Amino acid sequence: MSVADTAPADAGTMVSVRAVHKVFGHGHEAVHVLKGVDLDVARGSVTVILGPSGSGKSTLLRCVNELEEITGGSVVVDGERMGYREDAKGVLHRLHPKVVARQRSRIGMVFQRFHLFPHMTALENVMEAPVQVKGLSKREARQRAAGLLERVGLSDRTDHYPSQLSGGQQQRVAIARALAMDPELMLFDEPTSALDPELVGEVLAVMRDLAESGMTMIVVTHEIGFAREVADHVVFMDDGVIVESGPPGEVLDDPQHERTKNFLSHVL
Numbered sequence: 001m002s003v004a005d006t007a008p009a010d011a012g013t014m015v016s017v018r019a020v021h022k023v024f025g026h027g028h029e030a031v032h033v034l035k036g037v038d039l040d041v042a043r044g045s046v047t048v049i050l051g052p053s054g055s056g057k058s059t060l061l062r063c064v065n066e067l068e069e070i071t072g073g074s075v076v077v078d079g080e081r082m083g084y085r086e087d088a089k090g091v092l093h094r095l096h097p098k099v100v101a102r103q104r105s106r107i108g109m110v111f112q113r114f115h116l117f118p119h120m121t122a123l124e125n126v127m128e129a130p131v132q133v134k135g136l137s138k139r140e141a142r143q144r145a146a147g148l149l150e151r152v153g154l155s156d157r158t159d160h161y162p163s164q165l166s167g168g169q170q171q172r173v174a175i176a177r178a179l180a181m182d183p184e185l186m187l188f189d190e191p192t193s194a195l196d197p198e199l200v201g202e203v204l205a206v207m208r209d210l211a212e213s214g215m216t217m218i219v220v221t222h223e224i225g226f227a228r229e230v231a232d233h234v235v236f237m238d239d240g241v242i243v244e245s246g247p248p249g250e251v252l253d254d255p256q257h258e259r260t261k262n263f264l265s266h267v268l
């Protein structure tokens with residue numbers, strides 16, 4: 001393994017995205033979605049990604065955790081290159097799916113739609129991956145799941161099935177389920193977009209607590225208030241590139257690019 005595969009360039013950096021390209025399809029059908037994205041995320045920080053529909057935000061998150069294979073560039077998470085190994089001659093080799101699965105298990109992801117198992121209770125949903133993937137005993141997993149459901153304010157709902165829970169409660173179960181794998185990094189893809197407006201706050205509150213506990217987070221959201229209060233870093237994406245990034249006070253209150261100004265004038 002070369003140095004580039006393993007050595008943390010900077011111990012304070014959790015995610016390092018370099019010149020990432022993503023093309024879907026081939027030939028005339030090819031869609032170039034990410035066009036050279038660079039992004040650094042510091043350990044323990046919160047990065048909010050804003051941008052119009054179709055700008056590539058979801059694709060970027062999916063490339064960070066290897067749900068999508070990148071077409072070019074590199075993604076390094078906690079000092080480890082995702083998906084590939086570079087040999088001594090600089091040639092890249094795809095890692096074995098088992099290794100990729102292990103890499104992915106360090107990253108929790110929360111989607112717009114919660115995808116809970118409908119036939120399992122909240123507790124069973126949160127226990128599932130630690131038992132199946134991490135090999136925890138049911139007793140340990142149950143204890144961990146109960147603790148996490150308490151953390152997201154659902155101790156009184158552990159035996160409820162998803163259909164008996166509100167959208168906000170289901171999303172909080174989904175967050176607990178992601179946390180059950182003990183991730184080093186959490187990715188959120190529009191976690192409140194599918195919720196009734198009155199349920200958005202309870203999910204954002206859980207995310208704020210998580211940020212305060214020191215979790216490294218990348219959040220795609222249109223919740224500007226959350227970005228302003230919780231983000232350390234705000235990134236504005238458009239047409240597959242990062243147009244502008246910086247602290248929320250700069251990007252949200254004093255954007256430098258026309259495209260950012262235009263976007264914000266529609267969402268603020």
Ligand SMILES: Nc1ncnc2c1ncn2[C@@H]1O[C@H](COP(=O)(O)OP(=O)(O)OP(=O)(O)O)[C@@H](O)[C@H]1O
Pocket residue numbers: 024025031033051052053054055056057058059060
């Ligand atoms: N599997 C795929 N095959 C082909 N094109 C895709 C695929 N996934 C995404 N795209 C295209 O990539 C572009 C960016 O999509 P993406 O979902 O990343 O954008 P987004 O900024 O997250 O948008 P939204 O806010 O609407 O979710 C879109 O034009 C989309 O159609």
